[in-house]
Amino acid sequence: MAEATPTLLTTADGRPLKAALAEAQVRAKRRAFLLVLPLLAFVLLTFLVPIGYMLKRSFEHDGFANSAPALRAWFAENPGFDPADPPEAAYAALVDDLARMQVERTTGIAGTRVNYSVSGTISLFKAGARAAADLQPPFKEALLAADAKWGSPALWRGMESASHVYTPEFYLVAADRKLTDEGWARGEDKERIYLYLFFKTFLISGIITVLCLLLAFPVAHLLATLPMAKSALLMILVLLPFWTSLLVRTTSWIVLLQEQGVVNNMLVAMGLVDDKGRLSMMYNMTGTIVAMTHVLLPFMILPLYSVMKVIPPSYARAARSLGATSWTTFRRVYLPQTLPGIAAGSLLVFILAVGYYITPALVGGADGQLISNLIAFHMSKSNWSLAAAIAAMLLAAILALYWIYDRLVGIDRLKFG
Numbered sequence: 001m002a003e004a005t006p007t008l009l010t011t012a013d014g015r016p017l018k019a020a021l022a023e024a025q026v027r028a029k030r031r032a033f034l035l036v037l038p039l040l041a042f043v044l045l046t047f048l049v050p051i052g053y054m055l056k057r058s059f060e061h062d063g064f065a066n067s068a069p070a071l072r073a074w075f076a077e078n079p080g081f082d083p084a085d086p087p088e089a090a091y092a093a094l095v096d097d098l099a100r101m102q103v104e105r106t107t108g109i110a111g112t113r114v115n116y117s118v119s120g121t122i123s124l125f126k127a128g129a130r131a132a133a134d135l136q137p138p139f140k141e142a143l144l145a146a147d148a149k150w151g152s153p154a155l156w157r158g159m160e161s162a163s164h165v166y167t168p169e170f171y172l173v174a175a176d177r178k179l180t181d182e183g184w185a186r187g188e189d190k191e192r193i194y195l196y197l198f199f200k201t202f203l204i205s206g207i208i209t210v211l212c213l214l215l216a217f218p219v220a221h222l223l224a225t226l227p228m229a230k231s232a233l234l235m236i237l238v239l240l241p242f243w244t245s246l247l248v249r250t251t252s253w254i255v256l257l258q259e260q261g262v263v264n265n266m267l268v269a270m271g272l273v274d275d276k277g278r279l280s281m282m283y284n285m286t287g288t289i290v291a292m293t294h295v296l297l298p299f300m301i302l303p304l305y306s307v308m309k310v311i312p313p314s315y316a317r318a319a320r321s322l323g324a325t326s327w328t329t330f331r332r333v334y335l336p337q338t339l340p341g342i343a344a345g346s347l348l349v350f351i352l353a354v355g356y357y358i359t360p361a362l363v364g365g366a367d368g369q370l371i372s373n374l375i376a377f378h379m380s381k382s383n384w385s386l387a388a389a390i391a392a393m394l395l396a397a398i399l400a401l402y403w404i405y406d407r408l409v410g411i412d413r414l415k416f417g
Contacts, residue, residue: 051395054388054391054392055388055392057384057385057388058170058171058385058388058389058391058392059166059167059168059170059385059389060165060166060385061113061116061162061165061167061170061385062165063109063110063112063113063162064109064110064113064114064159064162064163065162065163065164065165066106067097067100067101067104067106067107067109067110067113068093068094068097068100068101068110068159068163069097069100070093070094070096070097070100071090071093071094071096071097071159071163072163073093074089074090074093075159075160075163076163078090081156081160083153083154083156083157083160083181084153084181086140086156087140088137088138088139088140090156091138091139091140091143091150092137092139094139094143094150094159095132095135095139095142095143097110098125098128098129098132099129099132099133101125101129101132102129102130102132102133107125107126107129108122108125108126110125110162111123111124111125111126113162114155114158114159114162116162116169116170116173116383116385116386117158117161117162117169117173117179118152118154118155118157118158118179120149121155121158124147124149124150124155127146127147128143128146128147128150131146152181153181153182154179154180154181157179157181157183158179161179170383170385170386170388170389171389171392171393172184173194173386173389174194174386174389174390174393175194175195175393176191176192176193176194176195178191193374194371194374194390197369197370197371197374198371198393198394198397200370200371201354201370201371201372202354202397204285204288204289204292204353204370205350205353205354206350207289208289208292208293208296208349208350208353209300209346209349209350209353211289211293212293212296212297212299212300212345212349213300213342213345213346213349215293215297215300216297216300216301216304216345217304217338219234219238219301220301220302220304220305220308220341221304221308222234223235223238223301223305223308223309224305224308224309224311225308225313238298238301238302239298241294241295241297241298242298246295246358246359247358247362249291249294249295250291250295250358250359250362250363251362253282253287253290253291253294253363254282254287254362254363257281257282257286257287257290257363258281258282259278259279259280259282260278261282263279263281264278264279264281267279282363282365283363283364283365283366283367283368284364284365284367284368285364285367285368286368287363287364287365287368288359288360288363288364288368288370291359291362291363292353292356292359292360295356295359296349296352296353296356299345299348299349299352300345300346300348300349301345302345303341303344303345303348304338304341304342304345305341306341307337307338307340307341307344308338308341311334311337311338315333315334315337316329316333316334319332319333343405347405350401351398354370354371354372354394354398355372355394356370356372357370357372357373357376360372360373361373361376371390371394374390375387375390375391375394378390
């Protein structure tokens with residue numbers, strides 16, 4: 001008996017159904033990709049490209065390399081030279097470059113680049129460039145006679161490092177390393193400011209995160225449990241700061257917390273503080289913590305509210321009916337269900353606090369500055385490459401925290417809404 005031939009399903013126009021379905025899926029994926037393409041392009045141009053440029057700039061600086069081609073070529077030909085006793089050829093190349101810098105007016109650029117690792121070299125380069133045209137061989141003796149600093153091993157190490165367009169030097173400086181006659185070494189206590197600011201920034205961000213959590217938890221609970229009319233009014237109060245300029249909110253805290261401000265005047269009026277002993281709550285770390293906690297509080301309330309809103313009240317009632325106390329019900333029934341919101345809010349507030357700039361700059365003073373303020377200073381007035389290196393280190397620290405959190409808790413447990 002002959003076997004029956006399986007029937008091939010086809011579409012109305014006679015095409016195999018399987019092939020038609022595959023083609024339809026391809027068209028659907030293509031349409032979906034075209035829909036998200038503008039968003040992908042926006043993310044690429046505004047997020048990934050700037051970060052990539054920042055990482056590139058943290059290794060790149062051509063201020064000295066382009067201004068001293070002769071010395072750069074000599075360093076390339078003599079990689080194992082002795083910085084304590086460079087030969088005459090090295091000094092001849094240096095004099096040639098100094099004369100060129102004077103003509104091309106690039107002395108300040110070159111001297112500034114070397115000054116990033118060896119302080120005091122800007123004036124040295126300017127004086128050397130002015131005298132370079134009048135120097136006669138032997139150039140080593142002539143330069144050392146003009147200024148003994150030209151024989152410093154640290155200076156030659158610095159010029160050799162600066163002769164490379166791409167160098168890890170800025171990361172060493174950001175790690176509080178200092179270039180000495182023997183090489184890179186740990187700086188003195190008063191010179192170790194970058195790692196201290198990193199530690200201070202993360203510590204203050206952690207304190208602000210904890211304060212926001214303690215203040216936001218009861219507010220979010222009220223939002224989730226109050227009747228709709230009262231909950232809507234409270235939500236408006238929570239969202240109100242988003243409708244007010246950050247600058248206005250920050251300057252308001254200056255009015256409240258300064259020594260002649262509202263808070264101190266109230267304390268003096270109530271007799272809690274003597275008029276001559278007014279509290280110093282502004283232009284220090286206290287002002288930074290208070291103002292930043294106020295600014296970042298909504299970012300903790302909203303994730304907590306989104307989680308608490310969907311927790312069934314019947315769970316708590318069931319726990320109490322089984323004999324659990326209010327504390328036991330909160331600790332073993334309610335709190336575990338809010339952990340995704342706590343994790344999301346804490347992570348969001350901490351990341352925002354680490355990179356905050358405006359509030360510490362306005363209310364922090366010298367004592368309340370964070371690492372972001374130092375990055376902004378170097379970007380605007382000092383060293384773009386060093387600022388990029390510090391920012392890259394901050395980014396690496398944040399990514400490391402994300403990784404640790406994912407290993408311990410799991411990013412998939414985050415819930416922002």
